Amino acid sequence: MSAICVLGLGVGCSCGPVHRRPTEGGPTRKVARIVQEYPHSTEAFTQGLVFHQGRLFESTGQKGSLREISLESATPLWIERLGDVFTEGLASDGERLYQLTWTEGLLYTWSGLPPTRERTTPYEGDGWGLCYWQGRLVRSDGSSTLTFHDPETFEPLDSVEVTLQGQPQEQLNELECANGVIYANVWHSTDVLEIDPSTGRVTAVIDASALARNVASQVRGITDAVLNGIAVEPGTGRMLMTGKLWPKLFEVRLETLD
Numbered sequence: 001m002s003a004i005c006v007l008g009l010g011v012g013c014s015c016g017p018v019h020r021r022p023t024e025g026g027p028t029r030k031v032a033r034i035v036q037e038y039p040h041s042t043e044a045f046t047q048g049l050v051f052h053q054g055r056l057f058e059s060t061g062q063k064g065s066l067r068e069i070s071l072e073s074a075t076p077l078w079i080e081r082l083g084d085v086f087t088e089g090l091a092s093d094g095e096r097l098y099q100l101t102w103t104e105g106l107l108y109t110w111s112g113l114p115p116t117r118e119r120t121t122p123y124e125g126d127g128w129g130l131c132y133w134q135g136r137l138v139r140s141d142g143s144s145t146l147t148f149h150d151p152e153t154f155e156p157l158d159s160v161e162v163t164l165q166g167q168p169q170e171q172l173n174e175l176e177c178a179n180g181v182i183y184a185n186v187w188h189s190t191d192v193l194e195i196d197p198s199t200g201r202v203t204a205v206i207d208a209s210a211l212a213r214n215v216a217s218q219v220r221g222i223t224d225a226v227l228n229g230i231a232v233e234p235g236t237g238r239m240l241m242t243g244k245l246w247p248k249l250f251e252v253r254l255e256t257l258d
């Protein structure tokens with residue numbers, strides 16, 4: 001790098017973002033450390049994971065289902081199979097569960113325990129991840145856009161583009177709204193992004209590759225067995241992560257790197 005680049009003058013050289021010092025507006029680097037391992041069903045093509053009324057719920061894709069799961073056994077405590085519907089992201093507003101579908105354009109709203117399907121609401125576009133933030137449902141659709149919806153009508157109200165140092169971040173999958181941020185799995189990546197909901201800016205990149213390494217020998221050869229599924233327990237702040245078809249669900253602790 002020439003002296004002129006080091007000075008950041010940007011004259012006569014390609015002083016693009018690669019030459020920027022990492023401390024200049026760059027995201028915080030975090031690592032997900034494994035605290036505890038729990039069983040997870042290898043038949044669960046995990047698309048959504050969320051705590052709801054003190055219980056843990058999972059939405060699975062391919063052949064869709066909504067299930068209540070436990071940390072004690074891989075066998076679900078309760079399951080409702082949804083047939084040939086590819087269900088996706090799952091969110092709770094404390095009272096109801098909301099479940100997306102990948103390309104069917106239908107939002108399922110569930111209420112009660114065990115949950116019963118109360119409404120089916122059509123919407124435009126793909127459904128990937130879903131979480132509930134300040135009275136709105138936040139939906140990812142595989143692009144770099146997060147769309148904020150009215151929970152009752154599912155009308156889109158607002159949207160934000162997710163960027164990392166100015167670069168749009170695509171393939172955002174499972175979401176979790178907690179700790180004032182939106183956590184997002186990036187499809188086929190072991191990075192989880194921490195996003196500021198009001199600006200879309202990625203404030204931290206969480207390296208969750210230790211989880212994928214832990215299960216690697218057990219999911220070898222299954223290309224779709226990727227990290228997906230984040231849930232933060234209200235009250236305790238306990239963070240859980242898993243992956244599609246993974247035999248384990250992990251409790252993790254986020255550690256900030258210097």
Ligand code: DDQ
Pocket residue numbers: 047062088102127128173187224
């Ligand atoms: N998505 O989660 C990224 C939205 C979709 C994942 C789809 C993975 C392909 C599975 C193929 C299943 C064929 C029924």
Ligand code: CA
Pocket residue numbers: 048049050090130131174175176177229230231
């Ligand atoms: Ca979640």
